[in-house]
Structure formats: structure tokens, C-alpha cells
Amino acid sequence: MIEQVSGHILAPKQATKYPATLVLGQNGMLTLASEIHSGQFQLDQTSVTDAIGNLARNITFASGHVFVSAEPTLLNKWLAIHTKKSLIAQLEKNLGLIFIATIVSLAVLYTSIVYGVPAASKAIANVLPDAIVQEVGEQTFALIEPMGFTESELTKQRQKELQQLFKLTLAKLQQQDIVFTQEPRLLIYSSKDGANAFALADGHVILTDAMIKLATDDLQVEAVILHELGHVQHRHILTNLIQSSILSVAAALVVGDASGISDMLVSVTVLGTSLTYSRDHEREADQFAAIHLKDWYQSTDSIVDLYQLLQAEHDFDIPDWASTHPNIEERINTLKQ
Structure with missing residues (x-):
């Protein structure tokens, strides 16, 4: 059965609409008539937009001209007979497939965030040139004074003893390759x-007088x-920076224009995931310390005792989900084991 639909045609890279008619023939034959583009065409020589609900489907010819129907129902019905159903169209009519696709998508997303992003970030951090590592460290170091850190008040002798202890620790690590x-x-x-300690990307280890x-x-x-x-050793600082960057870009791409509530969702997503990664890094650093303390002194009591002192010193009631560090009791119990 031959049908005719009216509409308009758009020329490539133009917004002007030209009246057009399209005859829908047998075996996928199309006959187009308009003042700028006419002729007979096989449907498989054109590009047709996917069927989504009752939305009008447009036909793009090899020349780049686009036919837009004024009678979408008639055209869609003809196209449904002469074209293969898209995956989206099949999903729309199959709740089981929608459910399965949703579960699979969520599983892939979860796996990517929990395992893929950390693995990729760690791999990138491990191959970054030393020049970049040093630059990141220097940029961070420039923030030390603005953050309220001032010259140590410890005696010169005590500072000398601590430097010797640091060099001795490095030497022992070097002996273990x-x-x-x-x-x-x-x-x-x-x-x-108060008591604090942290490391910079370029290897600087910073201790405060109060911690000592x-x-x-x-x-x-x-x-x-x-x-x-x-x-x-594990390049956690660089890895954290890369992870946050990947998550920020990915979240912004998902929500599109990151403004208003979208911007808030991006920030919350990145913050929440980054906190999880930070806690994992703290556990890894604890393990690094525990392995060598056990090897050198047959005990992890020193780090356990210090954490107990820190717990008494900083009696903060911070919920686990809002902390960059694992629960102190968890860390102590793990180190005891």
C-alpha cells in the first residue's frame, strides 16, 4: 500500500524549511518531492532516527537533507514495518529487559567507581614523571604558611635528633629494598x-611540635x-588528586550543566567517594607501618599506643561517613592483630 505524507525538508547547515512530500512505497522505496531536493531513494540508503515512544522520526538522506514529517503517526507506522526495531524501542515494551538493563548498568557503574577509578588513578600516579610529582609537592608546600604552620619551637638539639631518627628509618627501609x-x-x-602529621606528593613528611x-x-x-x-611510597596524595579529578569530570558529564542542584549533586558524589578512597589509603599506610614495626621490633604496640593517645587528645564526635580517616577503634583493633 502506497501512502503520502507531507512535511518539510531542511538543507544541510541551513535552518530554512522547504515544503516537501514523501511517498511511502513498497519494499522500502521513498519518493521525495521538494524544490531543493527530489528523487527516489531506498530506505536502507538513508539514516532514520530511533523510535522513541510516539516522537516523530526524521529521515536523513545521503546528501544531508533531512525530511521532517507533519504526519508523524503515519510515517512512524510505515517505518515500523520497514525498519528493524532499535534496542531502545524493544526496551520500552519489555519491562523485564528494562529491569535487567538497569541492574547491569548500576553494577557496571558501581564496579567502575569502587574498583576501576582507584585502579586507573593508581596506575596513572605511578607513571607520572618526577617533574610533575615535584611540581604538585611544591604547590602544596606553598600553602603551609597560609594554613597556620610556623617555625618549630623545639630545641635545635631535639630537631637534630628527629632528623637522625628519620634518616635511620629511611636507611632501614632501604635495606629492605x-x-x-x-x-x-x-x-x-x-x-x-595541635598534633598532626601528613605527607606531600614530593616526599616531604611534616610533623608538628604537638605530635612529637x-x-x-x-x-x-x-x-x-x-x-x-x-x-x-604508595603515592596516595597523587592518587587522591587524580581520583577526585576523574570523579568530578565524570559526574559533571552525567548531569550535564553542573549548576544549582546538579552542582550540589556533583560535589556530594565526589566528596563521598573521595572520603571512602581516603580511608582506604589510611588503612594501607597503617599496614605499611605495621609490617615494618613488626619486622623490626616484633610488635605494633608503638603505633597502637600513639593512636590511643591521639584518641584521647582529639575526642571529636565525627561520624564515620564524614571522616577522611577510618574509625580509630577499627584502626587500633586491626593493628593489634
Whole structure:
């Protein structure tokens, strides 16, 4: 049966609409008539938009001209007979397939976030040139003073002893074939925020006066140093930076124009996932310290005791989901084991 539909045609890269008619023939034959483009064409020589509900389907010819029907129902019905059903159209009519596709999509998304992003970020961090690592470290180091860190108030003798302890720790690690792409350095600062320790991407390990004073002996100080060197060895700082960047870009692409509520959803998603990654890195750094403490001193008591002191010093009621560190009791129990 031959049908005729009216509509208009658009020329390539033009917005002007030209009246047109399209005769729908047998065996997928199309006869187009308009002032700018006419002729007979086989349907398989054209490109047809997917069938989505009752939305009008457009036909694009090899020349780039696009026919838009004013009678979408008639055209869609003819196309449904002469074209293969798209996957989207099949899904629309099959709730079981929709459910399965949703579950599979969620599983792929979950696997990508939980396993794919960390693995990719770690791989990228491990192959970054030293020049980039140093640049990231220097940029972070420039923020030390603005963050309220000032010159250490410890005596010169005590600072010298700590530097010796740091060098001795590095030497022992080197004997066990633990090497760093850039030689780590110990920096000691005073901070109004109290006991703290962290590492920079380029290998700098920073301890505050309060952290050193909190430790009851140098074994506990060495335990902190080992933990921070674990972050350096595993390139956690760079990995975190790369992970956050990947998540931010991916989330922005998913929600499109990241403004208003979309922007908030992007921020919450990235923050929540980054907190999970940070806690995993803390556990990995704890493991690094525990392995070497157990090997050198047959005990992890020094780091356990220090964490208990930190727990008493910083009695903060922070819920687990809002903390960058694992629950302190969990860390203590793990280290005891």
C-alpha cells in the first residue's frame, strides 16, 4: 500500500524549511518531492532516527537533507514495518529487559567507581614523571604558611635528633629494598591545631611540635614517620588528586550543566567517594607501618599506643561517613592483630 505524507525538508547547515512530500512505497522505496531536493531513494540508503515512544522520526538522506514529517503517526507506522526495531524501542515494551538493563548498568557503574577509578588513578600516579610529582609537592608546600604552620619551637638539639631518627628509618627501609623516586625529607612545624602529621606528593613528611610532644618515646615518633612514608611510597596524595579529578569530570558529564542542584549533586558524589578512597589509603599506610614495626621490633604496640593517645587528645564526635580517616577503634583493633 502506497501512502503520502507531507512535511518539510531542511538543507544541510541551513535552518530554512522547504515544503516537501514523501511517498511511502513498497519494499522500502521513498519518493521525495521538494524544490531543493527530489528523487527516489531506498530506505536502507538513508539514516532514520530511533523510535522513541510516539516522537516523530526524521529521515536523513545521503546528501544531508533531512525530511521532517507533519504526519508523524503515519510515517512512524510505515517505518515500523520497514525498519528493524532499535534496542531502545524493544526496551520500552519489555519491562523485564528494562529491569535487567538497569541492574547491569548500576553494577557496571558501581564496579567502575569502587574498583576501576582507584585502579586507573593508581596506575596513572605511578607513571607520572618526577617533574610533575615535584611540581604538585611544591604547590602544596606553598600553602603551609597560609594554613597556620610556623617555625618549630623545639630545641635545635631535639630537631637534630628527629632528623637522625628519620634518616635511620629511611636507611632501614632501604635495606629492605623500599625505595622512593624522590628522597623524602622531614619538616617540623609548630601549629595551633595541635598534633598532626601528613605527607606531600614530593616526599616531604611534616610533623608538628604537638605530635612529637604527644609521643611518649621515639618509637612512637618512628611509627608516625612510617605511616606517612607509607603514603609517599604508595603515592596516595597523587592518587587522591587524580581520583577526585576523574570523579568530578565524570559526574559533571552525567548531569550535564553542573549548576544549582546538579552542582550540589556533583560535589556530594565526589566528596563521598573521595572520603571512602581516603580511608582506604589510611588503612594501607597503617599496614605499611605495621609490617615494618613488626619486622623490626616484633610488635605494633608503638603505633597502637600513639593512636590511643591521639584518641584521647582529639575526642571529636565525627561520624564515620564524614571522616577522611577510618574509625580509630577499627584502626587500633586491626593493628593489634
